[in-house]
Amino acid sequence: MKLCMIGTGYVGLVSGVCFADLGNDVTCVDKDISKINNLKKSIIPIYEPGLDELVKKNYKAGRLKFSTNIGESVKKSDIIFICVGTPTKRNSYEADLSQVFTVAKEISKNIKSFKIIINKSTVPVLTGDKVEKIIAKKVKKKLFSVVSNPEFLREGEAIRDFIYPDRVVIGTSNKSSNKKLKNLYSPLISKGAKYINTSRRAAELIKYASNAFLATKVTFINEIANLCEKLDINIEDVSIGIGTDKRIGGRFLRAGPAYGGSCFPKDTRALIDTAKKTKTSLSVINTVINSNEKRSEILLKRINKILNNKIKNKKITFLGVTFKANTDDMRESACLKMIPYLNNKGAKIKYYDPTGQKNEFRKLKNVQYKNNIKHACEKSDLIIIHTEWNEFKFLDLKKIVKKKNFILYDMRNIYSPDKMKKQNIKYFGIGR
Numbered sequence: 001m002k003l004c005m006i007g008t009g010y011v012g013l014v015s016g017v018c019f020a021d022l023g024n025d026v027t028c029v030d031k032d033i034s035k036i037n038n039l040k041k042s043i044i045p046i047y048e049p050g051l052d053e054l055v056k057k058n059y060k061a062g063r064l065k066f067s068t069n070i071g072e073s074v075k076k077s078d079i080i081f082i083c084v085g086t087p088t089k090r091n092s093y094e095a096d097l098s099q100v101f102t103v104a105k106e107i108s109k110n111i112k113s114f115k116i117i118i119n120k121s122t123v124p125v126l127t128g129d130k131v132e133k134i135i136a137k138k139v140k141k142k143l144f145s146v147v148s149n150p151e152f153l154r155e156g157e158a159i160r161d162f163i164y165p166d167r168v169v170i171g172t173s174n175k176s177s178n179k180k181l182k183n184l185y186s187p188l189i190s191k192g193a194k195y196i197n198t199s200r201r202a203a204e205l206i207k208y209a210s211n212a213f214l215a216t217k218v219t220f221i222n223e224i225a226n227l228c229e230k231l232d233i234n235i236e237d238v239s240i241g242i243g244t245d246k247r248i249g250g251r252f253l254r255a256g257p258a259y260g261g262s263c264f265p266k267d268t269r270a271l272i273d274t275a276k277k278t279k280t281s282l283s284v285i286n287t288v289i290n291s292n293e294k295r296s297e298i299l300l301k302r303i304n305k306i307l308n309n310k311i312k313n314k315k316i317t318f319l320g321v322t323f324k325a326n327t328d329d330m331r332e333s334a335c336l337k338m339i340p341y342l343n344n345k346g347a348k349i350k351y352y353d354p355t356g357q358k359n360e361f362r363k364l365k366n367v368q369y370k371n372n373i374k375h376a377c378e379k380s381d382l383i384i385i386h387t388e389w390n391e392f393k394f395l396d397l398k399k400i401v402k403k404k405n406f407i408l409y410d411m412r413n414i415y416s417p418d419k420m421k422k423q424n425i426k427y428f429g430i431g432r
């Protein structure tokens with residue numbers, strides 16, 4: 001099939017490349033000329049394991065093309081995916097849909113034969129209706145159908161999540177579009193993905209409700225971890241104990257720092273905005289947002305306690321600063337709150353991240369990037385494992401730190417408290 005992905009950010013690029021790998025003829029479009037020129041040279045704008053190889057392979061095979069010409073790309077495609085950003089508006093919980101609407105207008109100028117227009121961007125309920133209205137201003141209704149097809153790709157696992165999704169959600173009441181899309185996704189359905197055809201509005205809400213539910217699960221276990229710390233219970237035992245109940249499920253029950261990333265914070269807020277506009281109370285999600293926003297304060301208080309209320313001049317190392325492992329994404333990372341706070345209190349901070357130095361900390365006095373674990377940890381008083389990268393999982397810290405009585409605060413519960421005790425390492429985890 002001939003596909004066009006508009007927006008070569010995370011969703012558009014990963015989905016476009018994966019569709020090309022399934023044998024489709026895909027054009028990835030972006031208005032950013034340098035991004036497109038780089039992609040033609042297989043220079044990838046994001047960090048995602050496996051993506052560069054897949055881009056190279058499919059570009060070479062001619063199944064994947066890159067372009068800045070939206071009009072031409074729309075004209076030659078049967079299915080057009082809108083994959084642009086929907087960030088939170090400034091000082092508000094509302095999603096900014098301006099990019100989606102601009103793209104819809106551009107598409108409408110270039111429809112000469114039947115097109116399926118898919119909204120893959122995460123958009124509030126009713127956005128599909130609005131996109132349809134915009135296109136209908138220029139195009140006869142029988143020449144297009146607007147479908148919602150949300151993505152469920154996790155950063156760092158995006159290719160696997162694309163190829164082996166739990167489900168494919170298609171929001172449309174147009175029978176012929178549904179048939180074509182079922183066919184497009186048939187290689188994934190045959191591998192076990194559930195195909196769900198539903199209304200467009202339901203598909204839009206499924207995306208938000210999924211992310212809100214997962215954010216709730218993480219927040220729930222983080223709060224239970226707070227309780228475990230007070231009662232000398234290991235949160236891992238509780239996560240296993242409740243997660244084995246099939247009604248609950250064991251995934252997304254790892255306690256840690258506040259959740260972050262490009263989706264959970266933004267999408268929970270946008271859902272609250274939708275609730276407000278429809279005068280509906282979503283008190284659970286409101287509580288989740290508030291609890292998560294306060295989580296860094298709780299962890300900072302614990303750091304203060306671990307250091308006997310003496311943060312000033314303490315050498316603190318952060319291992320990993322992105323919001324989670326296998327991504328270079330700093331968006332809403334808990335480190336953005338914790339590092340400046342500790343820096344303000346007079347700590348001397350070094351950090352190492354496998355994805356390199358971060359602009360967010362460049363201007364902070366006494367926050368230094370080190371390009372390896374050893375230099376970051378040497379002579380530190382406190383090592384904080386903030387992100388669960390594999391390279392942090394088997395560290396011989398005594399050898400690396402070269403200082404007596406250093407403390408390890410393992411915010412991802414990678415290490416066993418018993419083993420640390422045996423090695424005489426002062427160890428703190430989350431919820432244990």
Ligand code: UDX
Pocket residue numbers: 151152153154155156211214218251252253254255256257258259260261262263264323324
């Ligand atoms: C999420 C959704 O999972 C994905 O389906 C959606 O399309 C985009 O948003 P992503 O933001 O890449 O994906 O990260 P995810 O792996 O879901 O983690 C989100 C946050 O929750 C991270 O901060 C992570 O550290 C945290 N988390 C996750 C936990 O603290 N504990 C867990 O058990 C799982």
